[in-house]
Amino acid sequence: MKIPLAKLKAVLRYFYTNTDKRLLGKTKLTKLFYFADFSHVKNFGIPITYDTYINLEHGPVPSKILNLLNSVIDDPENAILSDTIQINNKEIGTGNMQIISCLSDFSESDKKYFSKNELMILENVCRKYYQSTAGQLEDISHREAPWLKTRKLDEIPYALAAADSDSLVTADIINLSIN
Secondary structure, eight states: OOHHHHHHHEEEEEHHSOOHHHOOOOHHHHHHHHHHHHHHHHHHHHOOOOOOOOEETTTTEEHHHHHHHHHHHHOOOOTTTTTTEEEEEEETEEEEEEEEEESSSSGGGGGGGGGHHHHHHHHHHHHHHHTOHHHHHHHHTTTTTHHHHHOOTTTEEEGGGGTTTOOSSSSHHHHHHHH
């Protein structure tokens, strides 16, 4: 993952500020990262976070970001994201959901961490999936080439995004841009 910590925290605040907070659980958040990274790859050949995505049962997951989120649950006093987010369990029906809340909203000063194109992609992802549930995002991610062309527990290469019909770049361009 090549994203600076300050930028990662700004992305978290962006998602929190620009999606339905009642639906922003840990699973939805990881899917928003996936859609942001892979949409940016499809349009510009490079991801936003450069995290390593893994094919898990409920869809693609950014591995290092997931570990950082889990550390907020497991050791909130020492987690490096504890100054930015809180994660609380909320009972829903017969199960529970880990709801993400930020300690502050996305601000004008957060914009400095992003290119114009990155902000456009974040805005598009949040607008498109504002009211989507984690389950709906899981279903959508399962219809994309990066998920379909890998097996459970495989690393998902960014270049697989080029196989989706909405990709504007080739796998060769993605590989050249990332490496």
